Amino acid sequence: MQKEPNPAFGQGPIPGASKEGGLDGPGPSRSSGFPPRVVLATANADKAAEIAEIMGAVVLVPRPEWVPEVEETGSTLEENALLKARALLAATGEPSLADDTGLEVDALGGAPGVWSARYAGPNASYDDNVAKLLAELNQIESRAGGNLDRRARFRTVIALAFEGGDEVIAQGCVEGWICNEPRGAAGFGYDPVFVPEEGDGKTFAEMEASEKHALSHRGRALRALKDLLGA
Numbered sequence: 144m145q146k147e148p149n150p151a152f153g154q155g156p157i158p159g160a161s162k163e164g165g166l167d168g169p170g171p172s173r174s175s176g177f178p179p180r181v182v183l184a185t186a187n188a189d190k191a192a193e194i195a196e197i198m199g200a201v202v203l204v205p206r207p208e209w210v211p212e213v214e215e216t217g218s219t220l221e222e223n224a225l226l227k228a229r230a231l232l233a234a235t236g237e238p239s240l241a242d243d244t245g246l247e248v249d250a251l252g253g254a255p256g257v258w259s260a261r262y263a264g265p266n267a268s269y270d271d272n273v274a275k276l277l278a279e280l281n282q283i284e285s286r287a288g289g290n291l292d293r294r295a296r297f298r299t300v301i302a303l304a305f306e307g308g309d310e311v312i313a314q315g316c317v318e319g320w321i322c323n324e325p326r327g328a329a330g331f332g333y334d335p336v337f338v339p340e341e342g343d344g345k346t347f348a349e350m351e352a353s354e355k356h357a358l359s360h361r362g363r364a365l366r367a368l369k370d371l372l373g374a
């Protein structure tokens with residue numbers, strides 16, 4: 144079954160990330176290359192674990208638990224990523240990295256998009272969101288007499304904010320479609336119903352982590368960020 148978001152995140156090290164260091168001392172401002180350590184703005188443990196797997200050697204400091212939840216009031220992924228990165232930079236003084244991700248489904252006019260986390264309501268679980276998505280698509284499909292364009296894409300915007308005001312933004316996108324029933328137990332969120340175009344018909348939740356990262360929105364965005372920083 145799907146995992147639920149982990150509310151305990153922020154209270155321990157991120158799986159796969161280095162455990163070094165605390166939060167004291169001024170962080171570096173932007174120079175060249177990737178900063179050797181960054182604070183992660185995400186409160187989603189599954190997302191943090193993926194970022195750690197993709198980033199490898201960079202020291203990733205979990206979002207400190209005393210930092211209040213950042214309200215995602217933006218109307219775009221980019222606005223929300225910047226809100227989160229700036230809030231963590233202001234709280235910690237260290238380079239801060241935020242990921243905002245949305246699933247855009249063509250038959251739903253691009254929804255759930257920026258509301259992907261809260262699609263089925265403010266405290267929705269991954270299962271609730273997937274169930275709502277499939278129910279909406281089924282309804283549209285039956286109204287359309289069994290014909291439905293199930294094309295969709297995941298889009299991730301990564302923002303990295305530095306002391307002194309420098310900000311670097313990168314994006315990643317993966318095209319695919321929404322299958323009829325959830326398949327697979329890996330990954331998180333909408334992974335059990337998303338089939339990437341460039342794969343072999345498996346959902347992201349049926350793939351090894353490395354297979355997902357090679358194709359995924361998040362893998363692409365983080366690799367683009369490294370390129371932008373010349374790392």
Ligand code: ITT
Nearest residue numbers: 184185186187242243244245259260331332333334
């Ligand atoms: P933070 O804002 O604290 O980072 P969040 O879970 O609210 O955590 P987003 O708004 O970016 O983060 O994510 C929207 C939702 O999209 C997320 O809760 C998942 O349900 C889903 N999602 C994000 N990345 C995904 C991925 O790689 N695979 C499947 N679903 C994903």
